[in-house]
Amino acid sequence: MDEWLGRFPTGWRPFSFPFRMFLPSNGHPKEKEPRGDTMTILFKTLILYLITIAAMRLMGKSTIVQMTPYDLVAIIIVGTIASEPLISTAFFPTLWALIILVSLHILFSFLTLSQFGNRFFLGEPTLLIKEGTILEDNLEKSKISIIQLTSILRAKGYPKISDVDYAILEPIGEVSIIPKVENTPVTIEHLDLRIDDEGLPISVIVDGRLQHHNLRLLGLDSEWINARLRREHLHHKDVLFAYVTEKTKNLVINKRK
Numbered sequence: 295m296d297e298w299l300g301r302f303p304t305g306w307r308p309f310s311f312p313f314r315m316f317l318p319s320n321g322h323p324k325e326k327e328p329r330g331d332t333m334t335i336l337f338k339t340l341i342l343y344l345i346t347i348a349a350m351r352l353m354g355k356s357t358i359v360q361m362t363p364y365d366l367v368a369i370i371i372v373g374t375i376a377s378e379p380l381i382s383t384a385f386f387p388t389l390w391a392l393i394i395l396v397s398l399h400i401l402f403s404f405l406t407l408s409q410f411g412n413r414f415f416l417g418e419p420t421l422l423i424k425e426g427t428i429l430e431d432n433l434e435k436s437k438i439s440i441i442q443l444t445s446i447l448r449a450k451g452y453p454k455i456s457d458v459d460y461a462i463l464e465p466i467g468e469v470s471i472i473p474k475v476e477n478t479p480v481t482i483e484h485l486d487l488r489i490d491d492e493g494l495p496i497s498v499i500v501d502g503r504l505q506h507h508n509l510r511l512l513g514l515d516s517e518w519i520n521a522r523l524r525r526e527h528l529h530h531k532d533v534l535f536a537y538v539t540e541k542t543k544n545l546v547i548n549k550r551k
Contacts, residue, residue, distance in 0.1 A: 346392075422443060423459075443461070459473060491541060493539050495538070500535060
């Protein structure tokens with residue numbers, strides 16, 4: 295190291311310490327990584343990125359939405375395994391590990407369909423509030439503080455605990471709120487009113503582009519939508535978003551400004 299620094303003028307030697315940070319342990323300057331190694335890393339990153347996305351898709355949407363205990367463990371392990379080839383050369387063993395992990399996760403997902411498997415992997419719901427009364431023992435078992443509970447209730451639209459009949463901590467980590475009868479939101483059925491069911495609103499124009507697949511689902515075509523647009527003196531490129539109700543075939547248009 296000192297011999298290599300001795301090649302520099304004497305005036306530079308006080309700055310020898312910063313130079314040491316850029317040298318390997320043998321004291322020689324670091325060489326640039328070959329271009330092939332850089333391309334290999336880029337290729338590995340791309341392939342593993344796509345494989346990890348495919349693995350998450352195979353695990354199912356509930357893996358991300360519900361985040362059960364075994365889902366969380368699987369996600370952490372998938373991330374750890376997928377990153378291994380980026381710091382080592384073990385590429386194909388990583389693929390095998392990902393395949394085994396995803397297979398186990400799918401197997402566990404099927405096991406949770408049974409009552410025993412569901413209880414083992416997910417656990418059971420826990421009552422936090424019963425008939426307007428907080429169950430302190432269950433809060434301690436669930437490791438939820440009073441402040442956390444009241445925050446959850448406020449976020450759900452219940453600032454007063456007295457308005458809640460039951461609060462249940464679900465196995466997926468969500469808290470379900472069942473309000474008291476007198477605080478139940480009024481529905482159309484309560485008012486004895488009749489409202490026509492228009493069906494599912496399906497987008498037919500998005501950002502000025504016709505959605506031909508959705509039009510076929512509705513039993514319509516581009517001629518139908520264009521005729522409706524001509525009545526409004528519009529072209530589909532003038533429309534930001536438009537949808538058609540599935541049953542009544544009503545067209546709702548949001549024009550560009």
